[in-house]
Amino acid sequence: MIATTVGQQQLVAARAAFAEGDARSLSVLPLPLQQSWLRSRAAGLQPGQEPVYRPLQGDGRHLSERDDRRLARCVQPELEQLWAAFGGRGWTMFCANREGMVIAQQAHGLEDAPLLRPIQVGRRLGESEIGTTAPAVSLADDLPALVRGNEHYLQRFAPVFCLSEPLHDLDGQVCGVIDITGLGERDPSLLQGYFRQAALASENRLFHTLADVHLLALQHDPRWLGSPLQGLLAVQEDGQLRAANRVARRLLGLPRRGPLPLLSL
Structure with a gap:
């Protein structure tokens, strides 16, 4: 699990220095997050800008790709169980495919937080759109990831907590990620075990889709x-x-x- 004990104010200073071109400021971050910040900057993002969300693909309910539909079916029961245990207003849980597009989600029916509303089925949440997030790190490095507060590349996400676990296809390759994102704090050591089991259970369901x-x-x-x-x-x-x-x-x-x-x- 990627974690850090660096104070949030130190991270704010590191982000400001990095925006001015000081790559040494990245040393306060774990290596996977350093690499994600570098990729975010290489994609043309500036830490102080607003996230750039691509238009939804489809109508938010119907997925065009067969592999996406299959993975969503395998993950949905796990998302529902996780939501029953850890969900609530100000939080969302979702599965994204290997391109970072949300293909399944659990959220509060009355959610109105501006930072969470754009997270919808059919929306791509890659580093080139919104910078460093736990799902982006998991997809890039095949690692469980935790990104809290000012560990996010974009300053806009300073209030956000996100934790994710990679998903693997039948060949053992990363095919997606399962994630919890919200406003505030959660106990990462508690969530990690539950999300790892949910990922394993989802992967096992993929085996039951095989014929012959x-x-x-x-x-x-x-x-x-x-x-x-x-x-x-x-x-x-x-x-x-x-x-x-x-x-x-x-x-x-x-x-x-x-x-x-x-x-x-």
Whole structure:
């Protein structure tokens, strides 16, 4: 988890210095956030400007890409459970695809916070639009991310807290992110565990969308079978291994991401 104990005023000073061209000021940030600030500036953003939101793609309800629809279906049950536990006015939870476009969301029906209203299904929230955020860092670096207050590149997001967890596709590649964003503070150590389990459960649902495969569950502790922490293998009719989730890849010593070696089970 990316975290920092640097005071918010120190971060304000660092942002002002960075805007004047002092790259040394980035040393107060964790390395992934430093890299995100640099990418944000390279995209042409200035720390003091307003975020630039692209128009919504579609009508906010219907997704045009099949992969987006599938991932949204797999994530939605987890978002609903997380919202029941941690949701409320002034907060939103969402899933974005690998391009940073929101494809599923939970939010308060009467939400009116100007900083949260633009977060809608069909809206892209990339670094080139709104600078450093937890989802952008997770998508770029395949890491759980936490961005609080003035750790955001744009000064406009100084009141915002966001925490995210990357999602992986059947080949172990980052395919999206699950995120909580809001005004105020939350306990990151508490949220991290819940969001990691939600990401694992969503990834496991992707395996159940495969056709013509047998799913094999494995774990060194049988109490974890049937939970988000179980390993899953998708085996074709000819015995070839089609896919393995990240738990199974770790247990079997397989590559963390990318195509699997030719294995017969």
